[in-house]
Structure formats: structure tokens, C-alpha cells
Amino acid sequence: MDEEKERREKRRPADDFAWQEYDREEFERMFPALARELEEGEGLEIDAYRVSPEEGEELAEPRSFAGYNPTIIDFLRRCETDDEALEIINWMESRGEITPEIAKELRITLAKKGVRAFGPKKEWGWYEKHGR
Template sequence: MKKERGEKEPIKKIKIKNKKGLTVSYDEDNFNEYFPHLITEIAGKKKSVKIDSIKKINNPKQFPYNDKIPKELLKPGAIDFIRRCSTKEEALNILGYLLKRNEITEKNYNNLRFEILKENGLQKVINEHGGFKKPGHYENKFRVYRPLKGELKKASNHDIDFE
């Protein structure tokens, strides 16, 4: 069939459809020109990547942040939670919850509960263990720990709000 004068050759379109049914179409010539390897990957039958192995860290010393992050951030204790409480009821609820989850012993539960139930007991417990933790306590205290190329960088003193 001869092309008549002024008639253009029809543009070939590539249609790409994803799993959800979204279809995108591209001009085949432009697509081949800009992405020659991608078109072979899309058109190919095999679309998977082989994983040869998975590295498992058995030695905790291989984990770069293990001994540099304070224990208070990794595993807060009952006192850490109580220091955020403003009422005795909140503190007792937290103690009950921690006991139910076996995160504190019954002996520790009873000792802390006894101390909190005394007159001004909650305030005394909070003051004995470092004071009340305001909102943003951890951010202000520990924002100096920033992962940077496998190490922890400490900010200068003027970046830290000391209490």
C-alpha cells in the first residue's frame, strides 16, 4: 500500500499495565531511543531478581549502635514511665499494665505502689529519679545521637538544651 501525499505513518504506542490495572502508553520510537534497556526488561518474560544470600548479624558487636545508644531509649523501665505521670492514678495504671505484661516483678510493683500511695509519694519518686519528664524530653536530651556513616555523631554543646 502506497502512502498518499500528506498522510503520516501511524504512531506505534507501547502500553504498560500494572497489577492494579493502570495503563500508561508511550510512543514506541521515543521510548526505545531514551530507554533501550528498559524496553527489553518490560517486554521480557522473566521479571524477577535472584537473591543469593541474606546476611544475618549473629554478633551484636557488628551492630554499630549497640553500646552507644543509652539503655533508657532502648528499653525504658517503670521509673521512666512514672516520671511522665502527673497524677497517682496515671502512675498506678502504668504499674498495673507493666505488671500484667510481666515487665516488672510483683515485688517491684508493690514497692513502687507503696511509695506512690504515700502523701506526696508520686512527687518524691519522680524527684528521686531525675525529675519530671516534660513532652519532648527524649528529643531534647538525645538528639545528639545522629547516625552518620555508621558512627554516632555528637552535636556541640550549644545545640543541646540542658536542664
Template sequence: MEKKNFEEAFPALAREMAEGRTQTYRVSGVRYDMKDESSRPGEHTTYMPDVVDYIRRCDTVPQALEIVDYMLGRGEISKSEATAIKKQLKTQGLRSFGTKKERDHYLHHGIGQ
């Protein structure tokens, strides 16, 4: 895509990139459905939710901050990750991590979503 077309299609993003105001968040993995040759039909895999999965279940920012502190205390996220997540929560809000995952989300939508 040419720069001009990009600027027309995504004006806010183009402006942020030009001004150097982009934000980053390290992604520790990618989620997608992929058939594993070693798995047999009917064999279930265990899905371990990460900090973002738990945050997406929260109703308030204080709840999400409590989750972040808990995950940090257990050593499941690093101090720098916790700091970045807290900053994003305070500046961009709870739903910047995605829509709220309601109760029984995986029961209705499956593991890959």
C-alpha cells in the first residue's frame, strides 16, 4: 500500500506514526487454530488463560489492576509487563484489551476465540 493510500485509509494511525506517538505491547504468543499431527480426534487440549484473558473478564479498572498484581506476584508476568499493562489500563481503559468475555465464553465460542 502506498503512503498516500495508507494516510487516506487510516488517518489517525498515519498521524500517530508520523509523530512517533505509537505504543507497543509485547505479545508473548499468537492464538490461532492449527491441527497438530500428534493429536487424535476427540483428544482435548488444555488452554491456559493469560493476563489479557483475565483482564477481559473484569468489570472495572481496579479489578484488572488486582489481577495484574496477582499475576506479577505469582511470577506469571514480569515487572515490566505489569507496568506496561497498568499504564495501558490507566491511559486507554479496560476495553483497550478487547471486548468483555462473559461467563462461559469458551463454552459458547470455543477455545480459539
């Protein structure tokens, strides 16, 4: 009894998602540009990288956020927990702010990597601190 209760407590809502696998032809039909990029294999040269997201935030050039419309990622970066992030994804999808396909990809990322996969947490005053 205790073992089953413990198992249920360890599960996250994202554990119940259905994972999608594609065969090659289906993938090429659904994502032609991505399939072409993968086939060409030219890639993108990476000449620098950041060790931590915080370091990248500090090095980023300040910008003006006047008229800026936050994205789903901006909202997810405000979340404390995976459950909060899942609630935001579901809400944005139900309002039509994001497509079901984008919502699915975000849920998969959330399930596999957690809420911090979307970037470091944005605390109160983030835009004032990072803006011009």
C-alpha cells in the first residue's frame, strides 16, 4: 500500500504523455524543411558557447522592451515547478495562443528536462534590470 502511494507521488503529470515516433516518409511529409536540413547535413558552426544560462544573460546586450509581447517561453521562465509550467502550457493551448503541436513539444521538453530547460527563472523586475 505504502509502495503504491509512494510511486504515485513520484509521478509527474508529464509522465502520462504519449510519445510520438515517426517513420522517415511521415517525418519528411510533416516537416519537409527540417527533413531537408537534416539530409543536407551542412549544419551550423558553433564558435562559442556559454557555460551557464546566467552567464549568457549577463553577457547579453541590454535591449528595449517597449512594446515587447512575451512569448510562451517568457511565461514558462517565471514558473517555479514543472506543474506550474504544465498549467501555463495547457492554458495557452486552450486559449489558442499556441498550437497543439507546439504545446506537445513543450510538454515533451518539460517531461524530459524540467522547467529550467526553458532558461533560468525570471524574477520580478527582470525586464527593468535587462532593458535599456
